[in-house]
Amino acid sequence: MTEKALEMLRLLEKNAAYSNELLADLLAISVDEVKVLRKELEDQAVILGYQTLIDWTKVLNTELVTAMIEVKVTPTRGKGFDQVAERIYRFKEVKALYLMSGGYDLSITIEAQSMMEISRFVSDKLSTLDSVMSTVTHFILKKYKHDGVIFDQDNDPDPRMMVTP
Amino acid sequence: MSERFIAEHIKTLKPSGIRRFFDLAQSMEGVISLGVGEPDFTTPWSVIEASYHSLERGFTAYTPNAGLLTLRQSISRFLDTRFQVRYQPEDEVIVTVGASQSIDLAFRAILNPGDEVIVMEPSFVSYIPTITLAGGVPVIVDTYEKDAFKLSKEAVEAAITEKTKAILICSPNNPTGAVLSREDLIGISDVIKGHDLLVISDEIYADLLYDDTYTSMASMEGMKERTLLVSGFSKAFAMTGWRLGYVCGPKDLIAQMLKIHQYTIMSAPTMAQYGAIEALENGLSEVEMMKESYKQRRNYVVKALTRMGLSCHVPGGAFYVFPSIKSTGLSSSDFAEQLLMEEKVAVVPGSVFGDSGEGYIRCSYAASMKQLTEAMDRISRFLDKLKAKE
Numbered sequence: 001m002t003e004k005a006l007e008m009l010r011l012l013e014k015n016a017a018y019s020n021e022l023l024a025d026l027l028a029i030s031v032d033e034v035k036v037l038r039k040e041l042e043d044q045a046v047i048l049g050y051q052t053l054i055d056w057t058k059v060l061n062t063e064l065v066t067a068m069i070e071v072k073v074t075p076t077r078g079k080g081f082d083q084v085a086e087r088i089y090r091f092k093e094v095k096a097l098y099l100m101s102g103g104y105d106l107s108i109t110i111e112a113q114s115m116m117e118i119s120r121f122v123s124d125k126l127s128t129l130d131s132v133m134s135t136v137t138h139f140i141l142k143k144y145k146h147d148g149v150i151f152d153q154d155n156d157p158d159p160r161m162m163v164t165p
Numbered sequence: 166m167s168e169r170f171i172a173e174h175i176k177t178l179k180p181s182g183i184r185r186f187f188d189l190a191q192s193m194e195g196v197i198s199l200g201v202g203e204p205d206f207t208t209p210w211s212v213i214e215a216s217y218h219s220l221e222r223g224f225t226a227y228t229p230n231a232g233l234l235t236l237r238q239s240i241s242r243f244l245d246t247r248f249q250v251r252y253q254p255e256d257e258v259i260v261t262v263g264a265s266q267s268i269d270l271a272f273r274a275i276l277n278p279g280d281e282v283i284v285m286e287p288s289f290v291s292y293i294p295t296i297t298l299a300g301g302v303p304v305i306v307d308t309y310e311k312d313a314f315k316l317s318k319e320a321v322e323a324a325i326t327e328k329t330k331a332i333l334i335c336s337p338n339n340p341t342g343a344v345l346s347r348e349d350l351i352g353i354s355d356v357i358k359g360h361d362l363l364v365i366s367d368e369i370y371a372d373l374l375y376d377d378t379y380t381s382m383a384s385m386e387g388m389k390e391r392t393l394l395v396s397g398f399s400k401a402f403a404m405t406g407w408r409l410g411y412v413c414g415p416k417d418l419i420a421q422m423l424k425i426h427q428y429t430i431m432s433a434p435t436m437a438q439y440g441a442i443e444a445l446e447n448g449l450s451e452v453e454m455m456k457e458s459y460k461q462r463r464n465y466v467v468k469a470l471t472r473m474g475l476s477c478h479v480p481g482g483a484f485y486v487f488p489s490i491k492s493t494g495l496s497s498s499d500f501a502e503q504l505l506m507e508e509k510v511a512v513v514p515g516s517v518f519g520d521s522g523e524g525y526i527r528c529s530y531a532a533s534m535k536q537l538t539e540a541m542d543r544i545s546r547f548l549d550k551l552k553a554k555e
Contacts, residue, residue, distance in 0.1 A: 007457065015534075022538070025468040026461040158532075162190040162511055163200035165183050165290045165339075 004029060005037055009046070014148075016050035055143075055151055064111045066095075066140040067118050070104040071126065072133045081105060084131045093121060104136070115139065178297065181290045182517030186501065190511040197540045199528040200511040202339060204403035204484070206531075209444065209451040212402065216440030224435055230427040232260025232411070233438045239445040240411055248371065248381040250389065252413040259423055260433045260441075264369045264397035264410035265291055268333075270422040271365045271393050271412065272299035280330040282365075285316045286519030287487070289339045289367070296333075304329070307521035310489060313478050314343035318352035325360050332357060334382060335367035337374060340518045340527035341487045342463075342480020347380040354385045364392045369410070372401035372452055374482040375460040383413070390415055400483070401452050402444045407437040459484050462530040462537060469541040470528075473548050484531040487515065491524040493551055501526055507550070508543040 004027055011018060011026060020038070024031040041047045056062050076083045081099050088108060089097045096109035108126075112118045122135055143151050168176075190196055207213075231237060237254035244250050252258050261267045268291070272282070278300040284292050286305050296303045306324045308314040321332065334353070336345040345353070357364055366382040383392040397410025412422065463480065470477045470488045477488035490500045497514035504510050515522030530537060 007461075010457070011461065022465070022534075025465040028464040028468075158198070158201075158205070160198075160201045160203060160205070161187065162196060162198045163183055163187040163513060164202045165181065 004033075005041065008034070008037055009041065012047065012050075016052070053147060053149055057143075064113065065115050065118055066109065066111050066143075068138045068140065069108040069110060069122065069126070070100075070136040070138070071106040071108060072135075073105050073129075074131045074133060075105075076131060084129065087129060088126065091121070091125065093117075174297070178294055182498075183290060183513060186498075186505075186511070186513065186517075189502070190505060193505070193509060196505070196509045196511050197532070197536050197543070198511040199530070199532060199537075199540055200513045201529050201531060202485075203405040204400065204455065204531050205533060206403040206455050208402065208404050208407070208440070209448050211447055212404070212440045212444045215443035216436045219439035220436055224439060226435065228260075228432045228435050228438055230423055230432055231258065232433055233435075233442070236260055236438050236442050236445075237411075239442050240413070243445045244381075244394070244413065248379060248384055250381050250383040250394065250413075252394075253416070256416045257419055258411055258413050259419060259426055260438060261397075261410045261412060261426065262430055262433050263399065263408045264367065264395050264412075265295075266426075266430065267393075267395040267397070267410050267412035268292070268365060268367065269295050269299070270425055271331075271395070272296050272301060273425050274418065274422045275331060275363060276301035277330075279328060281326060281328040283321060283324045283329060283332040285334065285338070287314070287338075287340055287515060287522035287525070288333075288335060288518055290517060292333055292335075301330070302328070305519065307519070308341070308343065309521070310476070310478055310487075310525075314338065314341035314487070315345060315349055316343075316353065318349075318356045321353055322356050325356070325362070329360065329362060331363040331365060333365045333367065335369075336382075337370040337480070337482025339370065339483055340485050340513070340515065340522065340525075341478075342483045342485050343478075344374060344377065344481030345380075346377065347385075350380055350382055350385050354382065354388050357391065358387055362391065364388065366392055366394050368394055368396045369400050370483040371396060373456055373459060373484060375456070375463060376481055379482075393418065398441050398444055401455075402441075402448055403455065404437075404440070404444065407434070407440060409433055409437045409441050459530065462532075462534065465534075466528065466530045466537060466541070470544075473541075473545050475548075484529055486528050486530060487522075487525050488528065489525055493548070495551075497523055497526055504544065504547050508547045510540050510543045510547075 007027055020031050020034045023034045056064060073084050075081050085097060088094060093110050093112050094108055095111050098107045100107050110118060122137055126132055126135055237258040240258055241252050241254040272295050276299045281302045281304045282296045283304050283306055285308050293303045304324050306320045308316055364382055368381060371379045383389045383394045393412055393414040395412050398404040466486050467477050467479050475488040477486055480486055497516045501512050501514040513527040515525030515527060
């Protein structure tokens with residue numbers, strides 16, 4: 001991959017809202033070159049989507065409950081963990097799923113309207129899967145930082161003086 | 166009035182032209198400032214943490230005059246790996262209160278009354294007063310946009326007299342962002358060697374170079390013995406408020422500078438020195454990240470200003486662009502003042518960096534993209550209004 005493509009990915013990872021025009025200026029290439037690069041990266045599924053990071057706690061009545069669930073599973077012969085992983089990640093409430101090293105096998109991040117909903121997911125859907133041996137659910141109480149962005153950062157005005165040599 | 170107590174040479178020392186502008190900008194609300202000569206990043210957290218940890222352990226005493234030996238060793242390794250110049254940490258390095266103090270030490274140590282120092286302009290506002298305060302005579306060599314604000318060997322040669330003692334070079338330069346390449350340095354260093362001069366090489370922006378690898382004056386053939394390499398942590402590591410710099414040079418010269426340092430400062434702040442060790446040992450990946458971001462913003466600002474019709478050479482380093490505003494017919498201070506009053510964007514008039522800076526403004530792109538895009542919109546609107554008035 002070219003250095004420009006990598007640089008563009010790093011920029012978009014931080015801010016998906018950059019327009020092609022602005023990206024062209026930042027990368028010192030033409031808008032057409034940006035479009036071509038972007039299409040290539042999308043076609044190769046390097047860029048999988050463009051999302052917005054939202055602090056839902058600031059929007060009334062939209063708060064979601066988030067939990068992280070540690071899951072121990074029995075791997076399936078021939079398929080390892082992939083088969084059970086697929087059965088789990090297909091649930092739309094599952095936001096993230098990772099295979100972990102250490103004391104448990106799968107880590108699930110789940111978002112739902114209420115604690116009840118999450119507990120139903122764990123008891124009705126997750127624990128009943130054949131290969132799931134045990135689960136430990138941790139509810140998230142407060143988000144300090146997510147995807148590299150600090151929440152509740154004081155909108156501190158620039159601490160620097162206006163004009164310095 | 167206490168005026169009768171004030172020394173004559175201080176009365177005649179002019180306050181920096183930046184001051185008046187600072188007061189004006191500071192008094193207004195909603196200003197976007199491109200007038201700041203420091204990074205918009207905060208210091209890397211690991212550096213803050215290391216300094217904090219040193220305080221927790223009670224490391225609050227003086228350090229050796231020249232600075233902690235561990236820090237001097239780190240500086241020495243850093244300069245060797247990065248710029249291929251080797252200094253003995255024991256007796257060729259002094260840690261100072263910002264690079265500014267290094268420059269002050271240098272001039273105080275070398276200048277006899279009347280000795281001349283060649284300085285390129287436009288340049289950082291402190292050089293000339295520091296030379297004057299040390300009893301020296303600054304000899305200005307102007308640099309021009311047509312030469313990408315580079316210092317030429319011919320201009321240096323022409324400025325040399327029998328009283329010339331030293332030359333001060335800053336590359337990448339504040340405010341122009343001009344960078345002297347290896348070839349430029351070969352030419353200039355030949356002249357310097359030919360006339361047996363000393364170089365004070367201000368390399369504070371050396372790590373913020375965007376299109377090339379940096380060549381240090383001290384790494385040029387036969388130059389190390391006649392170069393004082395001045396640098397520091399402020400710019401590359403976003404540590405301006407820590408006030409920590411260093412100077413490296415020939416042992417005998419460093420020993421004389423250390424005498425002044427020992428009597429006037431004692432030692433640079435201890436907690437800052439502990440932070441600086443962490444910066445050099447583990448901070449370089451953050452420097453690279455910041456550098457990439459500056460480079461992108463430079464590309465953007467140069468493009469945006471050029472689209473507005475302001476000619477703007479592409480600065481190779483530091484975080485300033487220095488566009489010409491001659492097409493507007495305004496002086497640089499009128500331009501900056503009107504821009505501030507009408508559109509609330511603070512830039513620094515080029516004239517504060519020397520007479521040859523007249524007709525230019527310094528815009529720092531060490532500001533967020535949000536601030537920069539808004540500032541560019543405002544400057545563009547300001548220029549449209551100026552045109553409409555014509």
